[in-house]
Amino acid sequence: MKELPSYIALVDSFSKLPGIGAKTAERMAYAVLEMREDDALGFADAIKDCRTNIHKCPKCGLYAENGHCEVCDDSARDHSTMIVVSFPKDALAFEKLNDFHGIYHVLGGVISPSKGFGAESLSIDSLFRRIEEEGVKEVVIATNPNLEGETTALYLARLLSDKGVSVSRLAYGLPMGASLDYADSLTLSKALEGRKKL
Amino acid sequence: MKELPSYIALVDSFSKLPGIGAKTAERMAYAVLEMREDDALGFADAIKDCRTNIHKCPKCGLYAENGHCEVCDDSARDHSTMIVVSFPKDALAFEKLNDFHGIYHVLGGVISPSKGFGAESLSIDSLFRRIEEEGVKEVVIATNPNLEGETTALYLARLLSDKGVSVSRLAYGLPMGASLDYADSLTLSKALEGRKKL
Numbered sequence: 001m002k003e004l005p006s007y008i009a010l011v012d013s014f015s016k017l018p019g020i021g022a023k024t025a026e027r028m029a030y031a032v033l034e035m036r037e038d039d040a041l042g043f044a045d046a047i048k049d050c051r052t053n054i055h056k057c058p059k060c061g062l063y064a065e066n067g068h069c070e071v072c073d074d075s076a077r078d079h080s081t082m083i084v085v086s087f088p089k090d091a092l093a094f095e096k097l098n099d100f101h102g103i104y105h106v107l108g109g110v111i112s113p114s115k116g117f118g119a120e121s122l123s124i125d126s127l128f129r130r131i132e133e134e135g136v137k138e139v140v141i142a143t144n145p146n147l148e149g150e151t152t153a154l155y156l157a158r159l160l161s162d163k164g165v166s167v168s169r170l171a172y173g174l175p176m177g178a179s180l181d182y183a184d185s186l187t188l189s190k191a192l193e194g195r196k197k198l
Numbered sequence: 199m200k201e202l203p204s205y206i207a208l209v210d211s212f213s214k215l216p217g218i219g220a221k222t223a224e225r226m227a228y229a230v231l232e233m234r235e236d237d238a239l240g241f242a243d244a245i246k247d248c249r250t251n252i253h254k255c256p257k258c259g260l261y262a263e264n265g266h267c268e269v270c271d272d273s274a275r276d277h278s279t280m281i282v283v284s285f286p287k288d289a290l291a292f293e294k295l296n297d298f299h300g301i302y303h304v305l306g307g308v309i310s311p312s313k314g315f316g317a318e319s320l321s322i323d324s325l326f327r328r329i330e331e332e333g334v335k336e337v338v339i340a341t342n343p344n345l346e347g348e349t350t351a352l353y354l355a356r357l358l359s360d361k362g363v364s365v366s367r368l369a370y371g372l373p374m375g376a377s378l379d380y381a382d383s384l385t386l387s388k389a390l391e392g393r394k395k396l
Contacts, residue, residue, distance in 0.1 A: 013241040043211040044245040
């Protein structure tokens with residue numbers, strides 16, 4: 001069974017998923033063999049449908065199924081507040097909060113000279129166009145708290161400084177539920193620096 | 199994005215795989231969206247191909263891609279020694295040893311009155327036919343070491359007792375690398391019972 005070409009091809013496909021090693025990929029391919037026929041064929045169709053039906057929203061860059069995404073199309077949302085993220089999955093994290101009712105803009109990456117990603121590869125032009133056209137008043141930059149995310153945030157903040165919008169960055173500090181003695185020193189110093197009056 | 203029907207369908211398909219919870223299924227579906235187009239379509243095709251091309255070997259019940267499986271077709275293997283397993287994946291475990299050169303027979307399950315699986319649902323008739331036709335001399339019963347596996351093994355051993363074949367069962371004992379103080383008492387008593395002269 002180890003040498004069946006169709007099986008090997010499926011194991012290979014599974015191992016392209018994030019966090020899936022050779023052994024797990026084998027277990028999954030085996031599960032597909034043991035699945036009910038219609039479940040397995042439905043699985044294959046679901047993958048094809050995802051790639052056929054889902055595209056990036058031409059406005060914000062989130063994934064959408066028809067025309068613009070549900071966030072851009074929703075007139076009940078506050079179109080004057082915008083969170084700028086690197087990737088669609090980051091916006092998904094905010095959507096799960098059910099707490100933010102503004103709009104998003106996906107940069108499509110971060111500035112990373114070592115990987116050859118310059119600012120020109122990010123969707124910054126369309127960000128400026130949207131800020132003007134949609135009357136955005138507040139921009140929250142939500143790139144990851146690491147070197148590349150910081151560089152990108154500072155670069156954007158400088159570009160936006162003369163656009164008449166309020167630009168902010170997510171707060172740094174201790175994650176909720178953390179314990180002080182396990183916090184790394186950089187996080188702890190950021191938490192001290194950003195201390196709030198009670 | 200949480201509400202895109204094609205995305206939800208794919209998350210749903212992924213969560214049918216063993217050991218995949220809602221969160222991992224979401225991460226995988228997201229990875230499919232971010233994959234290269236041809237990798238994603240290749241993935242869908244790989245699932246379909248697996249189900250179209252792979253069937254159970256009509257002789258032994260292992261998975262095969264054309265006609266009989268590679269084990270049954272291989273005349274270099276010792277067709278007089280047979281390992282009887284519950285499921286194809288159990289045979290795969292032996293194949294990985296590269297140590298066993300006999301043939302297999304897949305029962306298709308175990309006797310489990312609580313789940314409504316009686317002996318009649320197992321491929322026992324074809325096992326007897328094969329033992330006669332293929333001149334099998336030794337049968338090793340390799341069902342799992344639990345209540346249902348034991349019941350099945352004892353039932354088979356009794357049926358086979360007058361067929362003129364040598365019937366054995368896998369050895370019980372301590373797994374290699376185990377430590378004595380962590381071994382459960384049943385395993386330990388089996389290891390003592392099956393002790394070997396040095």
